[in-house]
Each structure stands twice: as structure tokens, then as C-alpha cells.
Amino acid sequence: MTGVPPPLDVDGLLRDRRTRIIVCCGSGGVGKTTTAAALGLRAAAQHGRNVVVLTVDPARRLAQSMGLSSLDNIPRPVPHVSGPDGGSLQAMMLDMKRTFDEIVEQHADPDRAAQILANPFYQSLSSGFSGTQEYMAMEKLGQLRRSDTWDLIVVDTPPSRSALDFLDAPQRLSRFLDGKLLRLLTAPAKVGGRAYLRVLNAGFGMVTGVLTKVLGAQVLRDAQTFVSALDTMFGGFRERADYTYQLLRAPGTSFLVIAAPEPDALREASYFVERLAAEGMPLAGLVLNRVHELPAARLSAARSLAAAETLQAADDGAQDGAGGHALAVAALRLHAGRMELAASERRLAEHFTAAHPHIPVVQIPAQPEDVHDLEGLAAIGESFLRA
Amino acid sequence: MRVRDTDWEGVRLHVVTGKGGTGKTTVAAALALALASGGRRVLLIEVEGRQGIAQVFDCPPLPYGERKVAVAPGTATRPGGGEVYALAADPEAALLEYLEMFYNLRYAGTALTRLGVVDFATTIAPGLRDVLLTGKAAEAARRKDAGGFRYDAVVMDAPPTGQIGRFLNVTAEMSGLARVGPIRSHADTVRKVISSPATAVHFVTLLEEMPVQETLDGVAELTGLGLQPGGIIINMVPPPLGLPADQLRATAGGAVDTAVLAASLKAAGIDDDGRLAADLATELIAQAQTITAGKAQRRRLAGAGQPRYDLPLVPYGMDLAGLYRLAAALREQGAA
Numbered sequence: 001m002t003g004v005p006p007p008l009d010v011d012g013l014l015r016d017r018r019t020r021i022i023v024c025c026g027s028g029g030v031g032k033t034t035t036a037a038a039l040g041l042r043a044a045a046q047h048g049r050n051v052v053v054l055t056v057d058p059a060r061r062l063a064q065s066m067g068l069s070s071l072d073n074i075p076r077p078v079p080h081v082s083g084p085d086g087g088s089l090q091a092m093m094l095d096m097k098r099t100f101d102e103i104v105e106q107h108a109d110p111d112r113a114a115q116i117l118a119n120p121f122y123q124s125l126s127s128g129f130s131g132t133q134e135y136m137a138m139e140k141l142g143q144l145r146r147s148d149t150w151d152l153i154v155v156d157t158p159p160s161r162s163a164l165d166f167l168d169a170p171q172r173l174s175r176f177l178d179g180k181l182l183r184l185l186t187a188p189a190k191v192g193g194r195a196y197l198r199v200l201n202a203g204f205g206m207v208t209g210v211l212t213k214v215l216g217a218q219v220l221r222d223a224q225t226f227v228s229a230l231d232t233m234f235g236g237f238r239e240r241a242d243y244t245y246q247l248l249r250a251p252g253t254s255f256l257v258i259a260a261p262e263p264d265a266l267r268e269a270s271y272f273v274e275r276l277a278a279e280g281m282p283l284a285g286l287v288l289n290r291v292h293e294l295p296a297a298r299l300s301a302a303r304s305l306a307a308a309e310t311l312q313a314a315d316d317g318a319q320d321g322a323g324g325h326a327l328a329v330a331a332l333r334l335h336a337g338r339m340e341l342a343a344s345e346r347r348l349a350e351h352f353t354a355a356h357p358h359i360p361v362v363q364i365p366a367q368p369e370d371v372h373d374l375e376g377l378a379a380i381g382e383s384f385l386r387a
Numbered sequence: 388m389r390v391r392d393t394d395w396e397g398v399r400l401h402v403v404t405g406k407g408g409t410g411k412t413t414v415a416a417a418l419a420l421a422l423a424s425g426g427r428r429v430l431l432i433e434v435e436g437r438q439g440i441a442q443v444f445d446c447p448p449l450p451y452g453e454r455k456v457a458v459a460p461g462t463a464t465r466p467g468g469g470e471v472y473a474l475a476a477d478p479e480a481a482l483l484e485y486l487e488m489f490y491n492l493r494y495a496g497t498a499l500t501r502l503g504v505v506d507f508a509t510t511i512a513p514g515l516r517d518v519l520l521t522g523k524a525a526e527a528a529r530r531k532d533a534g535g536f537r538y539d540a541v542v543m544d545a546p547p548t549g550q551i552g553r554f555l556n557v558t559a560e561m562s563g564l565a566r567v568g569p570i571r572s573h574a575d576t577v578r579k580v581i582s583s584p585a586t587a588v589h590f591v592t593l594l595e596e597m598p599v600q601e602t603l604d605g606v607a608e609l610t611g612l613g614l615q616p617g618g619i620i621i622n623m624v625p626p627p628l629g630l631p632a633d634q635l636r637a638t639a640g641g642a643v644d645t646a647v648l649a650a651s652l653k654a655a656g657i658d659d660d661g662r663l664a665a666d667l668a669t670e671l672i673a674q675a676q677t678i679t680a681g682k683a684q685r686r687r688l689a690g691a692g693q694p695r696y697d698l699p700l701v702p703y704g705m706d707l708a709g710l711y712r713l714a715a716a717l718r719e720q721g722a723a
Contacts, residue, residue, distance in 0.1 A: 298660075303657065325651045338674075
């Protein structure tokens with residue numbers, strides 16, 4: 001039979017002062033933001049920690065669940081949070097363009113910075129590049145950590161199109177900024193100056209020819225201007241990307257993979273778990289959200305359905321159409337359906353544990369309604385207890 | 388000649404979006420099946436590189452090539468079965484194809500790939516990537532062979548609701564980068580197809596606050612961009628409890644007569660350990676609350692003024708039978 005996973009001690013993790021960063025990752029729509037907010041609230045209110053929750057979700061869900069009307073690039077205190085030991089909770093939403101602008105301004109002199117900020121390629125890169133959000137989230141995490149203002153940072157990661165984006169983004173961006181193509185674009189000024197470029201020279205004319213043909217001369221010119229302007233900043237970018245990457249692997253950082261008991265979400269969760277292990281990232285465990293728990297689980301689906309049919313038949317046979325079992329029929333049919341759902345959720349969770357037997361798991365029961373207030377977040381926090 | 392009436396007569400490109408977790412890919416696949424029924428040929432395109440279609444149809448990962456993945460049922464008026472083809476579109480392949488098609492430059496492809504030109508396309512110029520992907524869908528929707536249109540319809544499993552405006556608004560995305568030039572004119576052509584009445588963008592949602600909010604925001608965003616919002620497909624609708632409205636309301640409010648419930652259980656021969664009726668009542672109350680909350684969300688969705696379709700909750704581990712069930716539900720409601 002399938003083994004039972006070790007319980008994930010979330011409270012232990014939140015209580016431990018050595019835990020400085022918690023990264024919540026998982027596919028979209030599994031309650032990642034809500035979980036991050038619930039973790040932050042519990043750490044502040046129950047364990048007296050000074051917490052900041054960083055969310056990158058453009059849907060402003062955290063803002064809603066924390067009762068804030070808007071979040072910006074600056075941490076704002078969440079009102080009405082008080083713990084026995086003077087804990088506090090702040091929340092912020094990532095403004096990726098502003099974060100990027102600030103890095104540029106820090107690393108370039110004012111003239112050059114202005115030139116970069118005005119370039120159409122920079123504007124596209126800083127507001128649209130699918131990895132920029134991930135990269136800037138990690139950059140912001142690094143900034144928050146460096147400021148040492150909070151003793152716990154909870155990060156909600158972007159809903160990446162694939163699990164890889166989030167870990168890859170920093171390196172992908174620095175690889176790109178360092179890449180052959182960019183060298184090529186800046187090459188007219190330095191062709192022949194570097195050994196590896198000489199190797200590429202044969203294809204050089206053709207490639208710029210093709211680029212001009214496809215993109216147009218103006219696009220190529222903009223790209224070249226952009227790259228030359230950025231040239232001086234490459235070192236700074238790579239250094240920051242490396243710092244963030246090391247920060248993620250450092251003691252004091254814990255990853256939580258968030259999933260719902262659905263095939264897609266658990267497949268993605270498996271992927272995350274394997275990827276984190278491969279990168280040597282510290283994984284604390286799996287938070288399985290929205291598990292359907294049934295108070296009357298001792299009544300099987302089959303018996304429930306059979307009883308519903310018996311009662312329905314009795315009602316149908318009653319002379320005046322009022323056998324009086326309508327309520328029980330509704331309850332028993334519902335229960336049978338819920339039992340089947342719970343059984344398939346259990347199977348999915350067992351598959352995950354069979355593949356990853358040592359990963360601790362905590363299950364969070366499905367909430368009857370959306371969580372959009374602190375009370376709801378606190379209730380989720382309570383279910384961490386029961387692990 | 389019109390063979391049947393659907394709400395989307397004349398639409399050749401169906402774009403399907405939805406918040407994460409709403410079952411967007413499954414619904415896109417079901418819509419493709421529904422559109423294909425009665426002997427039609429439909430292409431289902433995915434653009435996010437997740438191989439979601441292969442998972443839904445339980446087949447090996449799709450290559451960059453149009454491949455038949457399913458046969459659709461016949462209909463009363465057209466007994467012949469239809470065909471669903473699938474394509475996992477990828478910007479790199481689309482770029483190389485584009486180069487070959489318009490410039491006869493396939494030979495340059497290898498050099499371009501090696502030099503990271505494709506990285507360039509997907510990294511620094513997201514607008515370029517999007518224009519290549521939407522361009523591929525637009526091309527398939529208009530492609531003709533000897534017998535007329537190659538596909539009767541094209542369904543695109545598009546990026547999530549939060550990104551759909553930017554993804555489809557290709558001209559604006561490109562305008563900052565390329566004000567003139569061949570890529571720009573390609574973007575303009577794609578834009579014409581996307582904003583024409585032959586394209587509709589459907590939203591998949593659940594009856595929950597956040598997905599509903601994103602759907603309403605998305606409909607407003609597309610309208611503002613001059614694109615045509617399509618239907619709102621409400622997925623995973625729980626079955627009704629079968630209680631009259633006033634009793635449902637009372638139940639949601641927590642008023643369940645456990646004595647009545649206990650008496651019925653006894654009549655059905657189920658031993659109540661003293662708690663069973665109360666525990667079943669708890670489950671009933673929670674579900675009544677979910678359904679009541681869902682009704683409020685339904686009213687919000689109605690405000691968008693778009694046609695709405697319900698898809699039933701199919702137990703997890705959705706299989707092909709479930710997919711055909713969803714396709715049938717879409718057809719019955721006139722979505723296809």
C-alpha cells in the first residue's frame with residue numbers, strides 16, 4: 001500500500017527564528033497567494049514575527065484578502081494584525097517596471113540611465129518579457145533581505161507558464177545580456193576584436209542582413225543602441241542574479257510547493273519538487289490546498305447512494321407526494337458525489353507521495369467560500385496546526 | 388448554406404482564455420470536439436509550450452506539426468464524424484516557418500538559431516513572440532486548399548486571462564519596437580484577423596469571486612482594445628441539490644432540521660451513530676453556501692452581456708469520455 005507522507009510542521013517552520021525566507025511556488029490557480037498571506041498572518045499573529053509578504057500577482061488578490069485597497073512597490077502595514085509577542089505584518093505588490101528602472105538608475109550614470117529608460121527595447125523588456133517578472137521578484141526579495149527590516153519574508157512567486165521560469169529567470173536574463181547575439185549587435189564597432197567573433201564572421205553579414213530584412217533597419221538600430229547603453233551594466237546584472245540565486249540556496253530559506261488535489265496542479269508540483277532537488281534548493285514540503293474533507297466520511301458513497309434511491313422511491317410512492325425524505329435524498333446524493341471526489345483527490349495525493357515518499361505534506365481543507373478577509377486567512381492558518 | 392444555428396456563426400478563430408485552475412485547456416479541447424462534430428475539421432492550437440493538449444487527449448507530446456488527435460461524433464443532420472487536429476505552436480518554429488514562407492530564408496534558420504536570434508525573439512521582444520504565435524493561428528484559420536478552407540474552425544488555447552489583452556493586442560505591442568518594416572506589416576495583418584468578426588475570445592471561469600472578477604476585467608479590456616469578446620464558459624458547475632429555493636436559502640443559512648434527516652436515515656436502514664445526521668447536515672450546509680455564493684457570481688457574469696454556457700463538474704482525472712460529455716454540453720447550448 002501507499003505510504004503516508006511525513007506531516008509538514010508549518011508552525012514549527014514559522015516559529016523558528018532561523019527561517020528568514022519562505023518561497024511559495026506552484027502552478028496558477030492553486031491558492032498560492034492566499035497561502036502566502038495566511039503564512040504571513042500566522043507568523044505575525046501567532047509567533048510574534050515581523051513579517052513582510054511579497055506578492056507579484058497582477059490580479060491584486062492579496063490586496064483583497066488582506067483588506068487593502070491597493071498595494072504598490074513599498075511594503076504597507078496590514079491593519080488589525082497584532083500578536084501576543086508584538087508581531088507585525090506588512091504586505092507589498094511588486095511593480096516590476098519600477099524595480100527594473102531603479103536597478104538601471106543605480107548602475108548607470110544619469111545620462112546613460114535616461115537613454116536606456118527611453119529606449120523602446122528597454123521598455124518592452126522591462127514591462128513585457130515573460131521572465132522579467134520572475135527576475136524582478138527575486139531582485140526585490142534580495143533587496144528586502146538586504147534591508148534586514150523584517151525577520152521573515154514570505155514570497156508568492158509569479159504564475160509562470162512553466163515551473164522552470166521562476167528558477168531560470170535570473171540566469172536566463174544574465175545569459176541573454178551576455179549572449180552572442182548581443183555581442184553581434186554591438187559588433188560593428190568591434191568586429192575582429194574578439195577571437196570568437198572571428199569564427200562567426202562568415203555568417204555575420206548574412207545574419208545582420210536577415211535581421212534587417214525581417215525586423216527592419218530601424219529595429220536593428222534601436223537594438224544596437226540599447227545593447228551599447230546596457231553594455232556597462234552587464235557585470236552588475238550578473239552579480240545581482242548570482243546573489244539572488246545564492247540567497248535562495250542559503251540556510252534560512254525554505255521552499256513550499258503549493259498544489260491543489262487536481263492532476264495538472266500535482267503534476268506541476270512533482271516537477272517543482274524534482275527541480276528544486278536538482279538545484280539543491282531547500283524544500284520544506286507540499287501544501288495541498290482545497291482538500292475536500294467530509295465530516296460524514298464513515299458513510300460510504302455506495303451506501304449513501306443506495307439509501308438515497310430507497311428514500312426517493314418511498315417519496316415517489318407516497319400518495320400525496322409528500323414522503324418527507326427530500327432533505328435526506330439531497331444530503332445523501334451530495335454526500336455520495338463528495339465521497340467520490342474525495343476518493344479521487346486521495347488517489348492523486350497518494351500518487352504524489354508514492355513518487356516523493358520523503359516530502360512532508362500538509363492538507364488544507366477546501367473553504368466553502370473564497371477567502372477575502374483576515375478572518376478567513378486566520379482560519380487557513382489554523383489548519384496548519386492539525387498537521 | 389447554414390446547417391445549424393450556433394451563437395458563433397461565421398467565427399473561424401476561437402480564442403479560449405481563462406484564469407489558472409479554471410480548466411481552460413480542457414474546455415478548449417471540448418470546444419474543438421464540439422465544433423468538429425458532424426464531419427468538420429478543426430485545428431486546436433496551444434501556445435504556451437505546456438503540452439496540455441497531449442495530456443487532455445492522452446497522447447504523446449505533440450511535435451511542431453498538425454496532427455490528428457481525435458474523432459468527433461456525427462450529428463442528426465450530418466452523421467459523418469469530424470476530426471480534431473492539434474498543434475503545439477512554438478515561436479522558434481513559427482519564426483523559421485515565417486522566414487521560409489515570406490523570404491525563402493530557411494537556410495538562414497540554423498545560423499539564426501545558433502546565434503540566439505530566437506532567444507532574441509522570445510526574450511527581448513515579447514511582442515514579436517506573440518505576433519508569431521497569433522500569426523500562426525490566424526494563418527491556419529485562413530489557409531485554403533483545393534476544397535476551400537483547410538479547417539472549418541481553429542481553436543486556440545491561449546494564455547491566461549490576466550495576459551490575454553497584451554497577447555492579442557499585437558500591433559500595439561509591436562508599435563514601440565517596429566514602427567515600420569516587414570514585421571510591422573505582418574503584425575498589422577494578424578491584427579486584422581484577430582479584430583475581425585471571424586475571431587471571438589471565449590472566457591472560461593468558475594463561479595468564484597476571483598475568476599469571475601478576472602473574466603469581467605478581461606471582457607472590458609478586450610472591448611476597449613477593439614477585439615470581440617465571445618462566450619463565458621462556466622466550468623465545473625456543481626449539480627443542483629434538488630431542494631426548493633426557499634429551503635436552499637434556509638440551508639445556506641445553517642437551518643437544517645437534523646431530526647427530519649435522522650428520521651429519514653432510519654427509514655433507509657442506515658445506523659446513525661448519533662452524529663451522522665448532523666455531519667451530513669454540515670456537508671449539506673457547506674454545499675448550499677457554495678451554490679448560493681455561485682448564484683451571486685452568476686449575476687455578476689450576466690452583467691457582462693455575453694452569452695453564457697454551463698459545463699458540469701466532471702470528477703477529477705478527466706478522461707476522454709468526460710471530454711466528449713463537455714463537448715456535447717457545449718453543442719446543446721449553442722456554443723458550437
